[in-house]
Amino acid sequence: MYACICKNVTERQVREAVVQHGVCSLRGLRKHMDACSQCGKCAADVHAVIRDTLAEQAAFAQQPAAA
Numbered sequence: 001m002y003a004c005i006c007k008n009v010t011e012r013q014v015r016e017a018v019v020q021h022g023v024c025s026l027r028g029l030r031k032h033m034d035a036c037s038q039c040g041k042c043a044a045d046v047h048a049v050i051r052d053t054l055a056e057q058a059a060f061a062q063q064p065a066a067a
Ligand code: FES
Pocket: 003, 004, 005, 006, 007, 035, 036, 037, 038, 039, 040, 041, 042, 043
């Protein structure tokens, strides 16, 4: 599903930017892949994807290691 239609950026690409490239903000995402840099209507939804992905990473990091 597209997160930013103007720049053809999908939610998956946003998640990959967070996980693989350490993007943690809208500003960082704009710098990394130019998303949310045209009309700006996607900003709230893209920000939610970034926030949710960061929360998932934090929850995963807090899980105890398997023995
Ligand atoms: S939909 Fe993302 S900048 Fe327009």
